[in-house]
Amino acid sequence: MAEESLGHLSPSARQAVEHLRELSGGDAQAYLSAALQLYDESTGTGDRELSAFADYHISIACFILCRWNEALYHANRSIETFRKTGNDFLVCRCYNLMGILFATQGDMALAVNMFSEAIDDADEKGFAFLSALARSNYCEMCFSGGEYETVIRVSKEAMKLYLKTKDDGERMLNISTLLIQQAGAYLALERYDEARAALQQLDALHREHPDFPEGLDEKIVRLFYDEKFAPANVDRDLAACIKCLDEIQNRNNNITWILKLMENLQSTDQTKYLAHVVDLMEKDLSKSSYPHYQLIVSKYRLDLCVKEKKSQEEILQELYHRIHLADQEQEQATRNFHYYLELQKKLSDEKRKATKMRLAARTDSLTGLANRRGLEEEGQKCFLDMMEQKSLFGIEILDIDHFKEINDSYGHEVGDLCLQHLGKVLQDEADHHCLPFRYGGDEFVILYVGLSQADIEAHASSIRVSLRTPEADLPLFTVSQGICLGIPPASASMEEYLFQADGGLYQSKREGRDRVNLVPFKEHEYRALIRQIH
Numbered sequence: 001m002a003e004e005s006l007g008h009l010s011p012s013a014r015q016a017v018e019h020l021r022e023l024s025g026g027d028a029q030a031y032l033s034a035a036l037q038l039y040d041e042s043t044g045t046g047d048r049e050l051s052a053f054a055d056y057h058i059s060i061a062c063f064i065l066c067r068w069n070e071a072l073y074h075a076n077r078s079i080e081t082f083r084k085t086g087n088d089f090l091v092c093r094c095y096n097l098m099g100i101l102f103a104t105q106g107d108m109a110l111a112v113n114m115f116s117e118a119i120d121d122a123d124e125k126g127f128a129f130l131s132a133l134a135r136s137n138y139c140e141m142c143f144s145g146g147e148y149e150t151v152i153r154v155s156k157e158a159m160k161l162y163l164k165t166k167d168d169g170e171r172m173l174n175i176s177t178l179l180i181q182q183a184g185a186y187l188a189l190e191r192y193d194e195a196r197a198a199l200q201q202l203d204a205l206h207r208e209h210p211d212f213p214e215g216l217d218e219k220i221v222r223l224f225y226d227e228k229f230a231p232a233n234v235d236r237d238l239a240a241c242i243k244c245l246d247e248i249q250n251r252n253n254n255i256t257w258i259l260k261l262m263e264n265l266q267s268t269d270q271t272k273y274l275a276h277v278v279d280l281m282e283k284d285l286s287k288s289s290y291p292h293y294q295l296i297v298s299k300y301r302l303d304l305c306v307k308e309k310k311s312q313e314e315i316l317q318e319l320y321h322r323i324h325l326a327d328q329e330q331e332q333a334t335r336n337f338h339y340y341l342e343l344q345k346k347l348s349d350e351k352r353k354a355t356k357m358r359l360a361a362r363t364d365s366l367t368g369l370a371n372r373r374g375l376e377e378e379g380q381k382c383f384l385d386m387m388e389q390k391s392l393f394g395i396e397i398l399d400i401d402h403f404k405e406i407n408d409s410y411g412h413e414v415g416d417l418c419l420q421h422l423g424k425v426l427q428d429e430a431d432h433h434c435l436p437f438r439y440g441g442d443e444f445v446i447l448y449v450g451l452s453q454a455d456i457e458a459h460a461s462s463i464r465v466s467l468r469t470p471e472a473d474l475p476l477f478t479v480s481q482g483i484c485l486g487i488p489p490a491s492a493s494m495e496e497y498l499f500q501a502d503g504g505l506y507q508s509k510r511e512g513r514d515r516v517n518l519v520p521f522k523e524h525e526y527r528a529l530i531r532q533i534h
Helices: 011-023 028-045 048-064 068-085 088-104 108-125 128-144 148-162 169-188 192-208 216-229 231-247 251-267 271-285 291-307 312-361 372-389 403-410 412-429 453-467 494-510 525-533
Strands: 393-400 434-440 443-449 479-486 516-520
Touching: 011 028, 011 048, 028 048, 048 068, 048 088, 068 088, 068 312, 088 108, 088 128, 108 128, 108 312, 128 148, 128 169, 128 251, 148 169, 169 192, 169 216, 192 216, 216 231, 216 251, 231 251, 231 271, 251 271, 251 291, 271 291, 291 312, 372 393, 372 434, 372 443, 372 494, 393 403, 393 412, 393 453, 393 494, 403 412, 412 434, 412 443, 412 453, 443 453, 453 479, 453 516, 479 494, 494 516
Parallel strands: 479 516
Antiparallel strands: 393 443, 393 479, 434 443
């Protein structure tokens, strides 16, 4: 967990959270007890941030202990508190955790939705590690659902993000997970050369880090590869898979790959191994409510009963067991759906608030137009789009002629009304090719994107014509306009265009005002002036 997530904590609180992190890799019950104790202490002192951390770790401990409903409850509570304390990093991490919790229940659509929220949130906030982690989990859901092309695309996105993060053991583990997902997806798509390349990258990782163990997922994907290209190794690979399966503590964390292994064992008629895996998974999944996966495993049990020619009574007993599990799965899906609706409502409320705040920050309160900050955000995007498309880009700067005299003669209240009227004229002119902004004072800026010179001139003329219509209780006023236009060269910037448009505005002033002056963009003119200033 990145240090930025601990920013709001006192030194003693940081120490308490670090202690929980140390416990997370050991005895799960001790980890849970410590997290519960920390929650009680933090609520007693009123430290909301610390109580949210405690809730987060309680959720993880409950997940390890297969206490799914408790895990979801505490994850949900932690995400609410982290929102209130403004810890965006942990809010994003909680969405990822919620996705994992839904995934353990087999609710793939809800899991994918949570991982998508985590991806969007992390991308917006610039959390490269969390964005990569959410993408990796997203890939696992897609792999489980057979969406192999998506697995390949998204895993490559995640790989690029991981390579931007700190080079430590965790990054290597995550990259190896992505390579395993890619190898499995390539094998399923029969793109064998690419599968081989992914496995060779895994080999290189192991050579670079000889202490890094080969996990169950990697053993399974190597088994699948050797079945196709090295059949002599299959018995050894299969024995290694079963040995690893017997030894790992939390098999539910590997459920996606274990189900792929079971499917493979059935298709290759490895009845003995399949029965062993079914026994293990039935025992593990019975520790808590995992009806979705229990239902899948029960299908293999029923198939084994038929294959082994069990008695009619035993087969009927398995059928009744499947019916019971199907009922439980439906009940669990309903509970999950209600949790999801509650979470989405809170998420929607938060997004609406955030959108309003962003809109307010980039909107001029007097005219209702986007402000200078809005120009900086939108203008750069438009400018780069026109540069990429090699299309005409125009930027206009205009102001009210003799605005100081209007304020002096009629008062600032009338001056503000004139600004509002001009803002309305510009808003009426606006469309997705003509984007107006209030730049400051009586200065306004318009971006012209994807238009011809004639279209730009028509917009500029229309503005002046609209202002000639008398407005009740307002003095008639005119504007002077300067427009710089041209196809942006790769070395240019929007600031250079704005500088040259400003020169066109002052030329209009010198020529008598109430007119527009178009200037073709001249490269290097702005930079030459900057050099003179410095």
